[in-house]
């Protein structure tokens with residue numbers, strides 16, 4: 001436990017003493033802010049249009065902020081996160097490999113999982129800070145009207161879980177190389193592959209389609225943005241994360257042999 | 260304390276260390292000496308558990324490095340070839356981090372860190388970011404890092420590289436001071452370093468141990484051979500001079516080189532004993548009607564002993 005904490009602290013210092021963390025948080029806030037603005041404006045226009053035509057009054061009653069703003073917004077944020085997370089995790093291990101500090105970690109009495117969790121939690125912490133900042137937008141929504149909190153909370157949970165899954169892959173690819181860029185590109189490639197798996201499902205049939213869509217990383221996100229918590233989806237992201245971290249550990253272990 | 264037994268390490272099909280065995284006793288300081296690419300770093304990486312051996316075994320304090328790595332890692336302090344420092348941490352927070360992951364108890368953290376900084380003379384830069392330190396200071400931080408948890412066993416890969424002369428002496432004294440209370444293996448290419456700090460030397464070349472002895476014995480063993488250096492002029496035939504010299508009983512070999520600028524020949528003659536052979540050599544030179552400008556004798560330094568050992572090995576390989 002103490003070792004995880006030591007690694008965690010060290011990583012946090014490293015994150016915030018390089019410009020990368022600030023840059024990523026800024027880029028994230030700008031992009032997600034823009035998406036939020038778009039969604040909000042679109043919604044406002046729609047409301048005005050509907051309100052101007054009495055025959056649509058039925059639909060007006062059904063309009064709901066969560067459905068029209070929150071869902072596309074959280075989907076767009078997912079895409080931003082997909083792009084940013086490999087950059088957040090790229091230096092975690094590759095830099096240690098390059099600087100030779102891996103030799104210090106691996107010759108210290110640390111368990112492999114202590115290193116893996118220390119670093120993973122550090123990257124999760126930075127990610128959580130990003131998410132927390134974007135809560136500002138939520139306060140704006142809330143202040144505009146009556147809105148159910150349910151879908152907001154589940155969307156956030158969904159973003160958090162999908163982020164964990166992305167982070168675990170980013171952590172893994174960083175162990176494979178000494179080069180940060182290679183780690184980021186590789187991580188991005190793997191994540192994108194899981195992202196588009198669902199598209200393949202549309203063109204396949206039967207079992208294959210089922211398998212592809214159940215592996216797809218986006219498929220499992222839908223329920224969260226609808227305000228529903230499904231055990232199946234939560235388990236999907238948690239096991240995705242666990243497998244990612246397990247691969248990270250296996251990769252660390254194999255440095256002994258690879259060199 | 261450290262038992263290396265038939266250790267072999269391959270990188271792909273390349274054998275970096277082949278069938279190496281040696282022991283280091285409790286409280287001993289052993290120098291690991293060898294030219295570039297001899298396999299020193301590789302051997303040390305196996306001892307510290309960073310790499311697994313391809314064959315053979317290493318035991319530290321009775322624990323097998325491969326099977327019981329955790330126990331071994333607790334008692335080893337290791338300075339890798341490149342100091343394992345984080346440029347964006349300050350010296351103090353870095354050493355604190357290392358002390359933590361090496362398992363120093365929380366209440367002893369500050370004390371251990373201050374002690375390690377004092378020993379390596381870096382207290383004055385404690386608050387600086389490591390990335391802003393000069394190379395020599397980074398090396399000292401690396402050294403401090405290996406000492407911070409006061410380990411029983413120290414593995415130091417070229418500890419004095421990059422240091423200034425005063426600091427080299429200080430670090431050597433520091434290492435000498437570790438004798439008896441610590442077991443130390445240090446690698447180096449610098450011979451005086453070994454004779455000054457180590458109680459025993461292991462010489463390694465191309466992955467093989469070629470000698471193992473105390474520094475004094477090694478010098479003595481080689482010192483039975485001495486060199487006589489001659490500067491002569493008027494030589495018309497190099498070969499004939501070479502024959503004349505090597506025909507003398509007791510002369511092992513002779514190297515003759517021509518010096519363009521002052522038209523002289525320089526002969527380096529390896530002999531059993533300069534005292535016995537010098538008169539006869541001088542006589543032969545005079546008899547051959549050559550002018551003798553200079554004649555000097557010298558004992559082999561450890562440096563030359565080392566070079567010759569390495570060269571003999573190379574010769575054997577070619578045969």
Ligand SMILES: Nc1ncnc2c1ncn2[C@@H]1O[C@H](COP(=O)(O)OP(=O)(O)OP(=O)(O)O)[C@@H](O)[C@H]1O
Pocket residue numbers: 259270273275293294295296297298299300301302340448
């Ligand atoms: N990761 C690696 N992959 C392939 N070959 C390697 C690797 N590391 C070292 N070698 C090779 O193993 C041999 C021994 O290297 P090692 O670093 O142990 O030498 P050394 O004695 O420490 O040399 P130096 O004095 O230059 O530090 C060298 O020929 C080197 O090229």
Ligand SMILES: [Mg+2]
Pocket residue numbers: 299300301340416
């Ligand atoms: Mg080396």
